[in-house]
Amino acid sequence: EAPRGHEIAAVETVIVDCPTTRRHRLSNTEISFQSYVIVKVILGDGTVGYGEAATLGGPRWAEESVEAIKANIDAYIAPAIRGRSALDFERNALLMAKAANRNNAARAGVDSALFDAAGKALGLPASQLLGGAVRDRIEVLWALASGDAEQEIEEAKAKLSAREHRRFKIKLGFHSPADDMTRLTKIVEALPGCEIVCDVNQGWTEATAIRFLPRLAELGVVLIEQPLRPGLIAATARIAARSAIPIMIDEAAFTGPEIVANAIGAAGSVYSLKLVKSGGLFNLKRAAGIAQACGLELYGGCLLETGIGAAAHLAVLSTLPQVEWGCEHFGPKILKADLTQGEIVFRDFHIHCPTGPGLGVTINEDVLRAARRKG
Numbered sequence: 179e180a181p182r183g184h185e186i187a188a189v190e191t192v193i194v195d196c197p198t199t200r201r202h203r204l205s206n207t208e209i210s211f212q213s214y215v216i217v218k219v220i221l222g223d224g225t226v227g228y229g230e231a232a233t234l235g236g237p238r239w240a241e242e243s244v245e246a247i248k249a250n251i252d253a254y255i256a257p258a259i260r261g262r263s264a265l266d267f268e269r270n271a272l273l274m275a276k277a278a279n280r281n282n283a284a285r286a287g288v289d290s291a292l293f294d295a296a297g298k299a300l301g302l303p304a305s306q307l308l309g310g311a312v313r314d315r316i317e318v319l320w321a322l323a324s325g326d327a328e329q330e331i332e333e334a335k336a337k338l339s340a341r342e343h344r345r346f347k348i349k350l351g352f353h354s355p356a357d358d359m360t361r362l363t364k365i366v367e368a369l370p371g372c373e374i375v376c377d378v379n380q381g382w383t384e385a386t387a388i389r390f391l392p393r394l395a396e397l398g399v400v401l402i403e404q405p406l407r408p409g410l411i412a413a414t415a416r417i418a419a420r421s422a423i424p425i426m427i428d429e430a431a432f433t434g435p436e437i438v439a440n441a442i443g444a445a446g447s448v449y450s451l452k453l454v455k456s457g458g459l460f461n462l463k464r465a466a467g468i469a470q471a472c473g474l475e476l477y478g479g480c481l482l483e484t485g486i487g488a489a490a491h492l493a494v495l496s497t498l499p500q501v502e503w504g505c506e507h508f509g510p511k512i513l514k515a516d517l518t519q520g521e522i523v524f525r526d527f528h529i530h531c532p533t534g535p536g537l538g539v540t541i542n543e544d545v546l547r548a549a550r551r552k553g
């Protein structure tokens with residue numbers, strides 16, 4: 179039986195649609211608002227914790243949609259843990275995994291809320307429950323993804339002069355490769371001294387990658403993310419072998435075995451860590467360990483999370499021995515209004531990890547109410 183006070187009394191879910199400051203385009207989808215399931219956990223003593231399950235453009239970036247996430251949390255995941263101690267992290271993760279196969283974003287959202295509630299009940303930051311922080315800030319990049327080079331250059335220059343971001347991720351694959359190269363060339367020439375990462379989101383074939391990777395190298399691109407479809411390990415390994423730029427594995431590896439298979443197959447040398455892939459905070463930490471044991475370098479990936487989801491990632495990232503490539507938790511800044519009250523600070527090109535109990539963020543109830551999906 180759960181110790182009185184720490185038992186999970188209720189798990190509530192709500193779908194929110196948060197407008198973004200501009201259109202964000204990927205090879206396979208585009209958004210002008212971001213949809214999340216916000217999870218609220220209430221403990222027996224009244225402590226409240228929040229978590230978030232992120233998606234990108236419906237069931238497009240991955241198979242989960244907010245509608246499915248909410249239904250599966252309400253019907254299967256919440257009943258599996260109700261009445262249990264919020265402090266039994268490993269047991270709760272097991273029960274959730276047993277109740278819902280895969281459903282990584284859904285389980286991660288609930289897990290984040292449990293860490294928030296448990297930390298708040300104990301007066302400890304979630305990072306302390308994950309082994310303790312070894313860093314208090316991480317270099318954070320900004321993604322340029324409107325597809326319009328002039329707009330993107332202006333946006334990047336504003337970030338640079340605000341000293342918020344100096345490394346930029348350019349989303350490729352929604353224009354033809356030739357048009358993307360023209361766009362990229364303009365951006366690179368306008369931003370001397372900035373590090374440029376490119377994310378193709380599976381938009382290329384091996385042949386296209388072979389043709390255009392030399393141009394990316396000429397432009398000084400430092401990292402190229404997920405050029406081909408997941409599963410194409412041998413093809414990705416062939417382009418990795420002829421590429422002067424390291425390849426980052428994103429959608430190709432959600433699970434531990436997938437990370438190992440990609441690493442053994444030589445399909446990349448950097449791994450993008452995401453809660454929506456790992457399904458929970460300890461599992462994200464394990465994914466980092468698996469990747470590192472395979473010799474991969476690490477990057478803190480995102481799915482444009484609000485401050486809640488960003489804080490859940492930072493709790494884990496702050497405890498890792500190494501995060502060689504920094505992170506991309508710019509999500510709170512691409513929303514017209516974030517769901518938290520500004521505890522996450524972007525300063526001097528770094529995101530600063532919140533230090534308060536639990537995830538260290540508090541909800542902006544007005545923004546949450548306004549973003550709540552009606553009907």
Ligand code: MUC
Pocket residue numbers: 204234321323349377379428479480481482506
């Ligand atoms: C992705 O594939 O990395 C994260 C940042 C961004 O611009 O797109 C997402 C998803």
Ligand code: MG
Pocket residue numbers: 377379403404428429
């Ligand atoms: Mg990616």
